[in-house]
Amino acid sequence: MKPGTPVLRSIRLLDQVRERIRFLHYSLQTEKAYLHWVRFFIRWHGRDGFMQHPRDLGAAEVEAFLTMRATERHVSASTHNQALSSRLFLYREVLGMDMPWLNGINRPTQKRRIPSVLTRAEVASMFQFLDGEMALLAKLLYGTGMRLMEGLRLRIKNVDFDRQVIIVREAKGGKDRVVMLPKSLAPALHTQLLHARVVWDADRQVLKVAAGAQPARWTL
Known part of the structure; x- marks a missing residue:
């Protein structure tokens, strides 16, 4: 654990894992994956309803768990590495235990x-089966090279029609980057922005009506 790391305020182990992950600004997907593997690791080593604390488990237990995942569950190499990374995070960042044997565990x-790269004809054929927002998202990913979550998280303020670029915030590695905005998608994006504005205005009106229906509060 690095110097200056704040003391964990949570009592439960899983809450401590979640607290440390959010302090280090890991992604939500990483948080869900690490919590899953930590929970699975503890329960798998439980016997007769009694669960041991990870502090009492060592290299043999970690290797046995990873071996089980590889031989019985036939997980991929990336899943195996993810499970091992969650163990390293648990012991080093949460429990503050820098155990030398953790570095000796082999990674597959x-x-x-x-x-695999689709041809232009294959891409055009795929687009024929999509419509509406899904078609726009697929074309946006194909035309800009953005990842799926980058496209889903795209915000209005990050689309610059004047310079014909899209600013991708918090991309892989927590870095920002700029991609080109295809001219053919500009009209569809304008239409989508207008639709989003209509939905936003409708939601705002509903909130105003709901706020006006509540009785007025008073204090002495």
């Missing part, structure tokens, strides 16, 4: 494969 090597 991932196979390098040639990426």
Whole structure:
């Protein structure tokens, strides 16, 4: 654990894991994955309804858990590495235990494969089965190279029609980057922005009506 790391305020172990992950600004997907693996790890080593604290488990228990995942569950190399990373995070960042044997656990090597690239005809054929917002999102990802979550989290203020660019905030590694905005998608994006504005105005009117229906509060 690095110097200056604040003391955990939570009492429950899973809450401590969640607290430390959020302090380090890990992604929500990482938080869900690490909580799953920590919970699974503890329950798998439980016997007769009694669960041991990870502080009482060592290299043999961690290796046995990872071996079970690889041999019985046949998980992929990336899943295996994710489970191991969650153990490292638990012991080092949450429990503050820097155990040398953690570095000695072997990580499986991932196979390098040639990426599959669709032809222009295959992409055009795929777009024929999409419509509405899903079609716009798919074309946006294909035309800009953004990742799925980057496209889903895209905000109005990050689309610059004048410079024909899109600013991707909090991309992989927590870094911002800029991608080109395809001219063919500009009209559809304008329409989507107008639709979002209409929905926002409707929601605001509903909130105003709901606030006006509540009885007035008073204090002495």
